[in-house]
Amino acid sequence: xxxxxxxxxxxxxxxxxxxxxxxxxxxxxYLGTPTTGRPQAELWLGxxxxxxxxxxxxxxxxxxxxxxxxxxxxxxxxxxxAAPLSLQAHPDAAQAAExxxxxxxxxxxxxxxxxxxxxxxxxxxxxxxxxxxxxxSGFRPLERSQPVLDALTSIDERVAPFADRARASLEDxxxxxxxxxxxxxxxxxxxxxxxxxxxxxxxxxxxxVRRLEDASPGDPxxxxxxxxHRLSLEPGEALFLAAGNLHAYxxxxxxxxxxxxxxxxxxxxxxxxxxxxxxxxILDFTPLDDPRLAPVELPGATGxxxxxxxxxxxxxxxxxxxxxxxxxxxxxxxxxxxxxxRLELARGEAAFVSVAGDLELEGDDGWxxxxxxxEPAPRIAA
Numbered sequence: 235x236x237x238x239x240x241x242x243x244x245x246x247x248x249x250x251x252x253x254x255x256x257x258x259x260x261x262x263x264y265l266g267t268p269t270t271g272r273p274q275a276e277l278w279l280g281x282x283x284x285x286x287x288x289x290x291x292x293x294x295x296x297x298x299x300x301x302x303x304x305x306x307x308x309x310x311x312x313x314x315x316a317a318p319l320s321l322q323a324h325p326d327a328a329q330a331a332e333x334x335x336x337x338x339x340x341x342x343x344x345x346x347x348x349x350x351x352x353x354x355x356x357x358x359x360x361x362x363x364x365x366x367x368x369x370x371s372g373f374r375p376l377e378r379s380q381p382v383l384d385a386l387t388s389i390d391e392r393v394a395p396f397a398d399r400a401r402a403s404l405e406d407x408x409x410x411x412x413x414x415x416x417x418x419x420x421x422x423x424x425x426x427x428x429x430x431x432x433x434x435x436x437x438x439x440x441x442x443v444r445r446l447e448d449a450s451p452g453d454p455x456x457x458x459x460x461x462x463h464r465l466s467l468e469p470g471e472a473l474f475l476a477a478g479n480l481h482a483y484x485x486x487x488x489x490x491x492x493x494x495x496x497x498x499x500x501x502x503x504x505x506x507x508x509x510x511x512x513x514x515x516i517l518d519f520t521p522l523d524d525p526r527l528a529p530v531e532l533p534g535a536t537g538x539x540x541x542x543x544x545x546x547x548x549x550x551x552x553x554x555x556x557x558x559x560x561x562x563x564x565x566x567x568x569x570x571x572x573x574x575x576r577l578e579l580a581r582g583e584a585a586f587v588s589v590a591g592d593l594e595l596e597g598d599d600g601w602x603x604x605x606x607x608x609e610p611a612p613r614i615a616a
Contacts, residue, residue, distance in 0.1 A: 241301065242573040246287035246294055246561075246586045250274035250312075255449075260314035260487045264364065265565065265582035273316070279561050279584050279603075280309035282494050287586065294586060303588055308544040310561045310603040311490040313361070318445055319483045320504035321370070321455040324357035325516045326477035330497050333512070350499060350509045357495035358542040359475040360527065363467035367486030370442070370462040372479050372522040373404055379461050382432070382439045386460075389431050392424035396457050404461060404519045408480075411454040412501060412510045418454050425457055438464045445484055446503060455482075455502025463525055470548075474527040474540040478518030489563075491546045491603050534595070535602075549600040557604040560587040568597030 250261055256275025262268060265277075278285045281295040289297050298305055325333060333351035342349050361367070383397040395417060399407035411418045429443035442464050446456045462480060467473065467488075475481055482503060499513045500506055530537045534551030547555065549568065562570055564579035571577075572593035577585055579600070587593055595602055 257314040257316040277312040321501040327356040355495040359492040367467040368484035371481040372525040375521040389428035390424040565599040568600040
């Protein structure tokens with residue numbers, strides 16, 4: 235592509251991030267790429283300055299800036315979890331803008347470990363399972379948590395202070411556990427011990443406790459997790475994580491599409507900064523019946539359209555779409571035609587499309603992230 239030219243259809247590359255919770259083999263096995271001997275947790279495809287894709291060796295965000303082209307309002311990831319991620323939630327647009335400005339005004343460096351808001355943008359997330367995918371997502375109605383709370387309390391009365399709070403107020407129960415101290419730590423230890431004696435009907439909750447205890451022994455988030463939906467997504471099932479949804483991924487390979495933001499408010503299962511008060515402020519404690527998002531069948535593709543300025547399509551034939559921008563990943567050879575140009579992708583290759591119109595995709599297995607917004611999110615300042 236000529237220097238300074240606006241990209242229409244370009245091949246992009248990136249290196250997977252080696253977070254400790256990642257699988258060493260899931261992404262290479264899926265995309266036919268080399269193993270490295272280290273975890274490959276996330277492959278980022280987009281222009282987020284934290285880990286931008288590259289075009290002929292140049293960062294995509296810089297290529298777009300030089301061409302005067304808008305930054306994409308989305309980030310596509312391949313995520314491979316071999317161990318639980320942190321318990322976390324993300325702010326909405328207003329909360330992100332306010333928090334970012336507040337921390338800037340306080341003089342907190344953008345890369346400070348104690349910084350909560352790293353940019354002024356929301357981070358809605360969609361995840362589609364590629365393999366069976368284990369996750370926690372959203373508070374469930376109390377009647378669905380009641381059986382495990384009652385069973386644990388009957389086994390060990392030290393669980394009672396947490397169970398009583400949860401029955402009265404989810405917000406009070408979560409805030410109390412996050413505050414720490416001797417009694418919440420005692421509750422966490424009691425839950426871990428009592429979980430091994432739970433009846434077979436509560437095997438899902440027993441498994442949740444085992445996984446979290448193995449990853450983060452004694453963490454108060456183990457108790458909070460029992461108030462959330464525990465989901466075993468089959469391939470093709472999806473979750474949409476709106477602002478304020480408390481969640482944690484446990485294990486599996488998935489395709490993730492999100493806003494181009496790095497705002498993560500953690501509540502535990504991590505050694506990173508936990509901002510208890512801010513997390514409680516942005517959490518949505520409204521119980522969800524089911525956090526899954528149903529797909530829509532389209533000619534040559536399956537689609538997921540969440541309440542966000544993007545959508546995801548799994549291409550399995552000949553498919554036509556319309557978008558301002560797209561990020562495309564080939565799992566099998568895939569052809570893209572847009573703006574009078576054509577690009578052939580081999581397995582494991584990806585492309586960025588900026589066409590503001592129709593694009594044609596054809597292949598047996600690939601992913602297309604689409605943004606139809608006329609003005610995608612601006613570049614996040616360094």
